[in-house]
Amino acid sequence: MSNLKQxxxxxxxxxxxxxxxxxxxxxxxxxxxxxxxxRHILFSGGKRLRPLLMILSARLCGYAGDYDITFSxxxxxxxxxxxxxxxxxxxxxxxxxxxxxxxxxxxxxxxxVGDFLFARALSIAAETDxxxxxxxxxxxxxxxxxxxxxxxxxxxxxxLTESEYNEIIxxxxxxxxxxxxxxxAILAGAGKDEEMGLARYGFHIGIAFQMADDLLDYIxxxxxxxxTVGADLREGxxxxxxxxxxxxxxxxxxxWMEGIIQKGAFTDDEFTRITGILEAYGGITxxxxxxxxxxxxxxxxxxxxxxxxxxxILFDMADYALERKI
Amino acid sequence: MSNLKQxxxxxxxxxxxxxxxxxxxxxxxxxxxxxxxxRHILFSGGKRLRPLLMILSARLCGYAGDYDITFSxxxxxxxxxxxxxxxxxxxxxxxxxxxxxxxxxxxxxxxxVGDFLFARALSIAAETDxxxxxxxxxxxxxxxxxxxxxxxxxxxxxxLTESEYNEIIxxxxxxxxxxxxxxxAILAGAGKDEEMGLARYGFHIGIAFQMADDLLDYIxxxxxxxxTVGADLREGxxxxxxxxxxxxxxxxxxxWMEGIIQKGAFTDDEFTRITGILEAYGGITxxxxxxxxxxxxxxxxxxxxxxxxxxxILFDMADYALERKI
Numbered sequence: 001m002s003n004l005k006q007x008x009x010x011x012x013x014x015x016x017x018x019x020x021x022x023x024x025x026x027x028x029x030x031x032x033x034x035x036x037x038x039r040h041i042l043f044s045g046g047k048r049l050r051p052l053l054m055i056l057s058a059r060l061c062g063y064a065g066d067y068d069i070t071f072s073x074x075x076x077x078x079x080x081x082x083x084x085x086x087x088x089x090x091x092x093x094x095x096x097x098x099x100x101x102x103x104x105x106x107x108x109x110x111x112x113v114g115d116f117l118f119a120r121a122l123s124i125a126a127e128t129d130x131x132x133x134x135x136x137x138x139x140x141x142x143x144x145x146x147x148x149x150x151x152x153x154x155x156x157x158x159x160l161t162e163s164e165y166n167e168i169i170x171x172x173x174x175x176x177x178x179x180x181x182x183x184x185a186i187l188a189g190a191g192k193d194e195e196m197g198l199a200r201y202g203f204h205i206g207i208a209f210q211m212a213d214d215l216l217d218y219i220x221x222x223x224x225x226x227x228t229v230g231a232d233l234r235e236g237x238x239x240x241x242x243x244x245x246x247x248x249x250x251x252x253x254x255x256w257m258e259g260i261i262q263k264g265a266f267t268d269d270e271f272t273r274i275t276g277i278l279e280a281y282g283g284i285t286x287x288x289x290x291x292x293x294x295x296x297x298x299x300x301x302x303x304x305x306x307x308x309x310x311x312x313i314l315f316d317m318a319d320y321a322l323e324r325k326i
Numbered sequence: 327m328s329n330l331k332q333x334x335x336x337x338x339x340x341x342x343x344x345x346x347x348x349x350x351x352x353x354x355x356x357x358x359x360x361x362x363x364x365r366h367i368l369f370s371g372g373k374r375l376r377p378l379l380m381i382l383s384a385r386l387c388g389y390a391g392d393y394d395i396t397f398s399x400x401x402x403x404x405x406x407x408x409x410x411x412x413x414x415x416x417x418x419x420x421x422x423x424x425x426x427x428x429x430x431x432x433x434x435x436x437x438x439v440g441d442f443l444f445a446r447a448l449s450i451a452a453e454t455d456x457x458x459x460x461x462x463x464x465x466x467x468x469x470x471x472x473x474x475x476x477x478x479x480x481x482x483x484x485x486l487t488e489s490e491y492n493e494i495i496x497x498x499x500x501x502x503x504x505x506x507x508x509x510x511a512i513l514a515g516a517g518k519d520e521e522m523g524l525a526r527y528g529f530h531i532g533i534a535f536q537m538a539d540d541l542l543d544y545i546x547x548x549x550x551x552x553x554t555v556g557a558d559l560r561e562g563x564x565x566x567x568x569x570x571x572x573x574x575x576x577x578x579x580x581x582w583m584e585g586i587i588q589k590g591a592f593t594d595d596e597f598t599r600i601t602g603i604l605e606a607y608g609g610i611t612x613x614x615x616x617x618x619x620x621x622x623x624x625x626x627x628x629x630x631x632x633x634x635x636x637x638x639i640l641f642d643m644a645d646y647a648l649e650r651k652i
Binding site: 031033107115119120122126127130131139150152 | 442
């Protein structure tokens with residue numbers, strides 16, 4: 001384990017334990033099958049990034065109440081709900097090294113358990129009695145579903161632009177992380193500057209995390225990644241490494257890549273050529289550079305906060321986006 | 327058209343027009359495909375029962391604000407979201423005489439547009455700035471998903487009891503109508519008695535409407551109903567007419583019916599025998615009696631309100647549950 005990861009884990013150890021316990025306690029599922037499928041998606045090695053960011057954001061704003069741990073589960077339930085539905089929409093096969101829920105319990109259960117987790121998230125958020133938090137949560141869910149629909153509609157479209165990609169990952173990933181950080185500030189009763197600073201921080205690390213994720217689909221391997229490498233391309237999902245490479249590739253390389261995308265299937269040898277092309281035309285480097293830039297913007301957004309241990313952890317978590325192997 | 331239906335329609339004509347317009351205006355969909363699929367489910371002949379009940383409930387409690395029409399769309403969006411997901415879960419083919427959304431746009435779109443409508447409903451509700459309304463809405467969505475899961479798990483179970491059936495329809499239907507009526511009272515700032523009275527009214531007409539719906543699946547025909555008659559039984563969904571008949575049937579009739587349920591398919595002649603059995607063992611009569619009883623309880627629940635034109639309409643709407651042909 002890297003020094004950075006170790007430092008983060010030891011700093012958030014107590015919170016992480018509390019979040020894990022709360023995720024289990026606040027589930028209150030009514031039926032066994034809900035419980036089983038919900039637990040499958042919830043307790044299969046998630047990093048709890050969203051709950052932790054919400055808790056740290058509240059703490060950075062001086063939160064002294066006792067609802068932060070409970071409330072933080074909202075963001076993990078919401079995240080898990082979207083994973084259930086997205087895996088179904090993407091027809092994924094593996095998630096964190098496990099068969100996806102819809103392949104174990106069927107599509108119907110995946111749809112309905114997703115709905116249940118979604119509702120649970122809103123119920124827990126409603127207990128804060130803060131209408132602005134509910135508005136943030138409702139807006140997140142709207143944006144996320146729209147981002148997924150956008151992605152779905154543009155599957156296999158070789159003319160997807162970098163700005164359209166940015167729009168998609170803004171909605172499907174960054175908005176939720178932004179919302180977690182922002183809600184932490186609102187829960188703490190922070191001023192508008194702090195709230196907006198944390199919102200910006202969350203937004204930019206969200207973008208960076210998604211870019212890092214999209215990179216991993218090409219530079220990791222299935223065993224380490226816990227899901228099938230190259231899955232995005234197989235699903236016709238064009239991400240920044242590919243978009244950038246296509247825009248800069250020679251005619252023959254571009255035409256070959258477009259053929260692969262249209263076919264939606266490739267051999268191991270072809271995958272090696274694909275990653276070679278992504279490297280050669282700067283797709284990998286450009287994506288990494290953009291992620292670095294977003295991390296830097298995220299850190300700048302916290303300039304309104306005095307140095308503190310909590311701020312250090314938030315900086316470490318930002319850096320972690322870039323060194324992730326899984 | 328019956329006198330009752332005519333009386334209701336002329337009494338709510340202006341509200342109905344306003345609801346239709348608001349449903350279209352408040353959709354603000356981001357992408358064409360969301361728009362198309364959302365409109366398909368929203369504008370295909372829904373009766374707007376839930377928005378109307380919310381508006382009438384608020385009016386009965388003396389509501390004088392201007393958010394009732396907008397807020398009422400929340401309940402129709404929520405309803406439409408569950409229809410999209412339920413049709414997918416049930417693998418239905420027709421809804422209100424039209425092919426279901428997932429057969430036109432695919433499962434993925436049905437899942438994601440359902441999520442979008444769900445989120446839209448919460449966003450609109452959040453604008454009321456009333457945390458108790460959000461809590462009601464969040465609780466509704468939790469209950470509904472659990473009701474659907476319960477139904478799914480017990481598909482084809484010939485040992486489903488009347489009390490289990492009541493529990494399922496409470497969650498999947500009554501809770502939303504109860505919530506619409508109750509939220510109307512909360513929006514109007516009504517006292518606890520009025521709020522609880524309207525909640526009870528909504529709950530019992532919700533149960534009665536579902537029972538009437540379940541009856542229609544056996545006593546209507548596909549052309550009038552706009553969906554395939556006998557669909558419930560084909561899907562292995564046991565409703566009160568069948569549950570009651572099975573409990574009272576002779577051994578040979580019961581065994582034959584159970585065989586049909588297990589097979590999940592039947593000819594037209596077999597369907598005629600099925601409805602004959604439901605008649606013969608009181609399944610139809612009992613279900614109708616139970617619905618009548620719930621309508622009567624619903625009306626009693628409004629006893630804390632003085633006579634008024636609005637109360638008359640709410641009584642008419644309760645009676646309408648029993649005379650519905652579609």
